[in-house]
Amino acid sequence: MSTQQLDVFQVVADPSRRTILQMLSEDSMSINTIAENFEMSRPAVSKHIKILNQAGFISIEDIGRERYCTLKQDGFRQLQDWMRYFDQFWHTKLNKLARLLDERPSKDE
């Protein structure tokens, strides 16, 4: 799976990635600690971590021999931006519809 093509919604649609984010919402954790909580293989967990990192949901820092993951705002902001975008989008479009309807001659009613 190419991680480049995933958009924010796809990134968070995966249950394992949601679980990882939930775990990290408690505290920063090493990739090893995260992997211990999953049935799946360590490489599979690493792949999810990589996707979360690329999408800006987490950052990874090397401390000693361990790689620590911490939640990061960027990915969440992007989700929020989408939501705002659509809210504004509909507001603008509906205003346009209202203008179009108001411009119609009254005989149409």
Next chain:
Amino acid sequence: MQKIIRHEFKFQHSPALVWEYLTDPELLAEWLMPNDFKPLVGHHFQFKTKPKINFGFDGTVYCEVLEIIPFQKLVYSWKGGMSKEKPGLDSIVTWILEPIDGGTLLKLEHAGFDGFRNYFPYLVMNKGWIKIGKRFIKNIKPV
């Protein structure tokens, strides 16, 4: 806990006329986006707009008509992202028309921002993100 965008507009026009603007592809294009809509349940159609690559959106919204009650209700799926095969945004748009005194009350619901469903608590719980959470609450209303 699903998140929904809602809007309500009152028009001084009959539901029949408002319905026309929701279901006639040319009239729909005048205010929404170019499209190949047909008022038939199961019809697949697309809206075309400018791509928003930063958002991971290629500019095409893939839709399917899910429900039609003439002059009262119209429901279609609304999927978009970087490709048709893997739409990141898988949502549902519902239009409800209610006759009111001398006009129409048009209600829009845009639902299915699944990405948000399980996230909201983390945003709010997490230190420093409380402000973002508050802005969220203003923008979206729970079901």
